[in-house]
Amino acid sequence: MVASTHWLASAAGMGVLERGGNAFDAAVTTGFVLQVAEPHLNGPGGEVPILLWSEAEQRVSAVCGQGVAPAAATVERFAALGLDVVPGTGLLAATVPGAFGGWMLLLERWGTWSLADVLAPAIHYAEHGVPVLDRIAATIGTVEELFTRDWPTSAATWLPGGRVPAPGSRLANPVLAETYRRLVAEAEAASSSREGQLAAARSAWYEGFVAEAVAAFSAGTAWRDSSGEVHGGLLTGDDLARWSATVEEPAGFDYRGHTVYKTGPWGQGPVFLQQLALLAGYDLDAMEFLGADYVHTVTEAAKLAFADREAWYGDADVPMSDLLGPAYNEERRRLIGPEASLELRPGSPGGRDPRLPAYLAPATATTGNRPGLGEPTIARHTPLTGTREQTGAGEQVVTPDGAVRGDTCHVDVVDRFGNMVSATPSGGWLQSSPTIPELGFCLGTRAQMFWLQEGLPASLRPGTRPRTTLSPSFATRDGRPWLAFGTPGGDQQDQWSVNFFLAVVHGGLNLQEAIDAPMFHSAHFPSSFFPRGSRPGVLHVEERLDPGVVAELRRRGHEVEVEGPWSLGRLSAVARDGGFLKAAANPRGAQGYAVGR
Template sequence: MSVFTTRPEIQGTFGVVTSTHWIASAVGMKILEAGGNAFDAAAATGFVLQVVEPHLNGPGGDLPVILYEAEQDRIQVICGQGPAPAGATLEHYRGEGIDLIPGNGLLATVIPGAFDGWMVMLRDRGRLPLRDVLEPAIYYARAGHPLLPRVSATIAGLAEFFETEWPTSHATWLPGGSAPAANTLFANPGLADTWERLLREAESVSGREAQIEKARDVFYRGFIAEAIGDFFARSEVMDGSGARHKGVLTADDLAGWRAGVEDPLTHDYGAWTLAKTGPWGQGPVLLQALSLLEGTQIGDVDPGGADFVHLVAEAMKLAYADREVYYGDPDFCEVPLAHLLSDAYAAERRKLIGARASFDLRPGIVPGYEGQAHKTMVAIEALGISEGGVYEPTMAHLSEKRGDTVHVDVIDRWGNMVSATPSGGWLQSSPVVPELGFALNSRAQMFLMTPGLPTSLAPGKRPRTTLTPSLALKDGRATLAFGTPGGDQQDQWQLSLFLRLAHHDMSLQQAIDMPLFHTTHFPASFHPRQRQPGHIMVEENFGADVIGDLRARGHSVEVAPPWSIGRLTAAKREPDGLLKAAATPRLMQAYAIGR
């Protein structure tokens, strides 16, 4: 029996690209057609996303990548998450009169990591010259692109603030003094100039790898780093604290940093193996939740029913509670991942999943970490409870003034795979550096200002990012790349997608089209860091019976309009080499392409 889907599942053998914007996906496919591989295509797609979705990411943002190299039969993680600057001490920030890092402005900035992350991937695994990868982004920045309605609305909503407080952003995003209209051509010539100058300087040396290395130097030790350092030295701007602050990022901070490459964290689930980033991101929560759900009947319940929503939500509450207590940059703290992912630990934690919704934040107690758990819970209590929602705007009906994230999945004809979740440096995050045409990120808001915790602010430390791409093997073969924007909700929506694919005979598009849900029971990673105990948000298209059942189980249910939650994309390679891809219809931006 055929099942209706909003779009066809794309199938082919040459290559597939799926991302959160149709232009970016088309560019990625163009790169594959030009002889590039998945790594070239993903990078080109990512740079175009910085242009066409500037409210969700930018050149000054951050980047985690999970990739599979077919020739080496190897999965690796590229960490393009920059750490806190040398001047980002608790003492300095307290001296600025704050006890919670604001969600925008200059104090919230860490070293921009996305560019170096893309460059490391291209240098070691790509095939095409850097110019081929960057030119599509330059074209759309110079010639213009059709402005998304959400970008237009975001700029219009911030017009007065930009004019009064961030004049460099006003000049970039409101050229001529008025907000650009939706679906009109919008250009960012300042960004185009920056990339063209970078290419000219990179091409002053010979050889593909040498040019990429030169581009890294230009960004982190050349004119781009100098412009960022000078801007921070002379600027004091309004931020979410309600006061004006100077930032602490310097050119020296950029000069001393490099993106890292590391092995993924993995967990087996039946015939599948899931690969995620380490605990400097939230990725291990998906693995912990799977470990909890392995001992339930999750594979036997209706994937669109109340039992499914209840089990997944309750497992996520437990996994995210552990995230709050134990996750952080492993270069700065010991994270007991072996214990958290052990069968014995999951078996004990699973007993907490009952027939009724939990309203308590219940981290597990790992031996030797009792003091850390107590101190974290005290800090969480001080953050408070939210009555009005703790979201990013991936949900279409919510505020358009916060930033978010984008996502890219690519598989090429050789079987190479990339799953990448770029974010940060969005137009709302901080003032545009006028010489460059882009803003810096606000990722430092994820640090706490309580000392002695895994997520405490410290120089050189990576914030515990929410960015969490996914790659999965089935029967030992790299099979599935998937992900979504959405802050703390990313692994929740990905978990539902994975379970529906793993346990039910669904196409990628069928699974993506199914109703989505999530909980904000745990503290948000974004300012003001509050939580909503017992809360779940469900799309209305679950139906009245399912929603009523969830309420009867005690969940604090918030109903979202149909087709309003999440922006999942996914790409798959079957054992015979058949490639598949799909993208969410939500927000009407994401698209899959392939042949």
């Protein structure tokens, strides 16, 4: 089974399985096709975290394909440029492009196919073109003026004939096709073995012609970004050469016979586990599924978990055992009352004092609602720009300067051997940074998720990973591999995924029913994307949620904003269940696709 956010990618992955490849070969192939089919949601200059079950190893592993900040990227460097937040577009926000390294590590260690074979479908589609999605056309249309006025290399790539491509037309990227052809040619010239070719391809990317082009473009050009100013980049060839993808132990939490696995707290993944730790103290089975009590409880738990994300998560020493511990969560659970909270309330795991970014400091001095809890109460806050950020849409929000309120892609695979993969490739969006003309792709902007303030877990520091929102999910049931799942959606990923998981575990829904169920999420906490805004108390729900439930949620103090009936969440999933392989994909947008045999 293959399920992903685009039908061409799922079909390409299924073709690998039908021709004898395993889940890891199929996931890599699918991932490279997604770069071509959904270039507004991911690209070669982006990143990918991966969770996998190896049937041979009988364990869950995490692959980190998240690149790090350049050696020259310091808080002082940005302050000297007059910046107090990392721009959401342009060269300054680039981290090492980690997606290629992540996919290559997955292929080398667990896959069986050659570099040429996994890249062949992506090369074909880049050369001959893919159908232009409505959202691709809309995205390019939004940044058309930016491209024509300020980013001519992007205009040359994404405005064929000088015009925004029409929905349903064919869009090709022959320069990217040539980049991948050259990688294959150099790899095959360097070695006759699969492993040697993969090593040579990695070398070409991080030390050879790709790295050289990235470094020259970063150092030798300057472009207008979302700050309104013109800036060059900080990324160098040495930054690329020093980095490599890694295999890590995932974070995990046991919940009602299931163990859910996420990446470590260098990303937001463990907020999923913290929500489960809080919800473990409630009888969700006794609540009406998607009733007011259910939605209120799940939402308030999310607010507390994401408040901890703001105070504690980053590429640093994060006290995860305390954050997931029963005593801490019993204490935190007392903060969930009958009414909606309008405050950002990080906790004090192990007695440590939480520290939030300076602009989140309370406008009015307040104290915790419950004496002795050691929990600060942070009052309402606004983005640095003083504007309210809209985060209700299921698709990414793109502004005319190219800034993105995050969306991405997702792929899940299970093969006949029992191997399973959940991956969330993202970044390097066509609208995020000027196209490197020799390569056919642009750099990512993930550094916008760092804080330009010293002393925080997510502070900008050279050689560290940004606290990304990318968050694949994996779950075992009774100790056996069961479910690989995930969704695009920036900060919403670990709300929509939690809602899906709870719908299966407590709602009794099958995979497709759980994806189709009315979705909701909170915009209460700070966004991970420029300009880092939040909307305290705001709860987005699809209009298919019962109107009586919506009215009751409003009575409880939630500022409910009703979105379109099929507008929130873009989940996909595969499962091993009852002797069968199962899969499901998102119907929203008529784009996701699940396939199997």
